[in-house]
Amino acid sequence: MFLRRPPALAAWLAGAAAAGRSGARGGGLLALLANQCRFVTGLRVRRAQQIAQLYGRLYSESSRRVLLGRLWRRLRGRPGHASAVMAALAGVFVWDEERIQEEELQRSIDEMKRLEEMSHMFQRSGVERHPPEPKSQREGNEDLGGKEQPWEMVMDKKHFKLWRRPITGTHLYQYRVFGTYTDVTPRQFFNVQLDTEYRKKWDALVIKLEVIERDVVSGSEVLHWVTHFPYPMYSRDYVYVRRYSVDQENNVMVLVSRAVEHPSVPESPEFVRVRSYESQMVIRPHKSFDENGFDYLLTYSDNPQTVFPRYCVSWMVSSGMPDFLEKLHMATLKAKNMEIKVKDYISSKPLETGSEAKAATPSSERKNEGSCGPARIEYA
DSSP, rough: OOOOOOHHHHHHHHHHHHHHHHHHTTHHHHHHHHHHHHHHHHHHHHHHHHHHHHHHSOOOOOHHHHHHHHHHHHHHSSTHHHHHHHHHHHTTOHHHSSOOHHHHHHHHHHHHHHHHHHHHHHHHHTOSOOOOOHHHHHHHHHHSSSBBOOEEEEEEESSEEEEEEBBBSSSEEEEEEEESSSOOOOHHHHHHHHHHHHHHHOOEEEEEEEEEEEOTOOEEEEEEEHHHHOTTOOEEEEEEEEEEEETTTTEEEEEEEOOOOTSOOOOOOTTEEEOEEEEHHHHHHHEEETTTOOOEEEEEEEOOOOOOHHHHHHHHHHHHHHHHHHHHHHHHHHHHHHTTTOOOTTTSSSSSSSSOOOOOOOOOOTTTTTSSTTTTTOOO
16 A cells, blocks of 8 residues: 655646656656656655554554654754644654643642741731732732732631632633641542542542553653533533652642643543643641641632633632532541542552553443532532
8 A cells, every 4th residue: 555645746746747748859858857756756655654564563552652752852842843743643642742840840839838938927917818929929920011910819718718810811710729627637638639530439520530641751640531510511521631749858749730632532522622721739738648637729720611701600610619629528538437448649659650551441421411510610
């Protein structure tokens, strides 16, 4: 089986040959040149196909991914991003471009430290309000043209506070929750949030939640998550990469997630694909990972692709986020009290084997479609 020549090249060769047959004295040379080009082009196309077939037989899928990754690094930065186009055509997810970096984890931890410092300062002074941005950060924002808006208090409860701020250039908000739990351990809470199999049991809104692929370098994972949305809206699906880190020395845990595209999970007409999504969860134990009590900071934003006005979406998210956190808390208590087996992500390595990738499998039947409440939206 031979590959077809590019249409433009084939048309030029055909035109040259026709001109050679009908042309004057120089037509014979032009026809000869056209025939020679046809011959050389055909040989090279066949040779390229043979090489591709040979590599397909010699190398496994994981090996081809490594080869493609190396080629991507060599072509990286060239005009047109030929490597990204090549990767897309080959149906390969390029981890060098999409994995969550150490810097992203550290930014979330630094934000938690800043909030803790400001919170302690205001507690000592007896002032109960959200701490403002440090002077240096405010000045930096002014230099950037005020791209980051100030936080606005939305909810102030005993065990958590919720803020929001507009995302510049959009009709959306970014949300932040700072809270405390004293009846579960940080290890239990962290593990329950990461365990996809257990979440399918305690979260009735989940239609599908599967790990698609894992990264051998960073331990990042790509997940496909499908969730019910309030009736009569279509269910939403997310493809996102996540990475977690547990710093025993500094007594902190962090989980960062953001939306990506993956060739093995094309968009489905059954769901509405959410392409803009970010989530950062930082957990600070009061004492240790295995003693009750911790503070957490959740920063979240997404674009659920709804047609509702901004204030409606804001109300849905503002009420849905505390609901999700309480469901997560109750699931942790249930796992603790009933001794439900949950994978320990702190003791185990993020990735135990180097080349395996867990393939997504079709989800179970979509039970109780549209039966969820009007303000129940999920956060992974």
